Amino acid sequence: MAANDAVPQKSSLSADDCWHLLRAGSYGRLAVWVIDHPEIFPINYRIDRGLLVFRTGHGTKLASALGKVVAFETDGTENNRSIAWSVAVKGHANRLDRTPEILDSVGRLLVPWDAGTKDHFIGITPESLSGRRFTIAAPFSWGGQLDDATRAGLE
Secondary structure (H helix, E strand, O other): OOOOOOOOOOOOOHHHHHHHHHOOOOOEEEEEEEOOOEEEEEEOOOOOOEEEEEOOOOOHHHHHHHHHEEEEEEEEOOOOOOEEEEEEEEEEEEEEEOOHHHHHHHHHHHOOOOOOOOEEEEEEEEEEEEEEEEEEEOOHHHOOOOOOHHHHHOO
């Protein structure tokens, strides 16, 4: 989006806009259901052939995601932080084979931030894709009193 484009207070993003933002990003949050409660994990990701791909090691994230419907969300800002956007993906998470093609393409780009062995590649097949873009409101328009700490941060 160009700096001079007018952005409405809030607008839905097209699927193409969502894909563009997903391709430009690299980190977000994965939501899974663990036994009887939701859990959210920060992940870095890449888009590869219509899949949202991340890598992980053994553990709760892997066990709770494989073969199940998961949700993923990423967001960011534009125009010197005056515009924000958010994209959500929902779909099934499945293990990807560690083929030379995967290792040479998306595998080279997925460098985990956390130490440890991350030898499982997981692909989320999007079944639902949505997003929105909005003008960031000034704190004084939020409709409530600002505490002293918030007020000090704005001065």
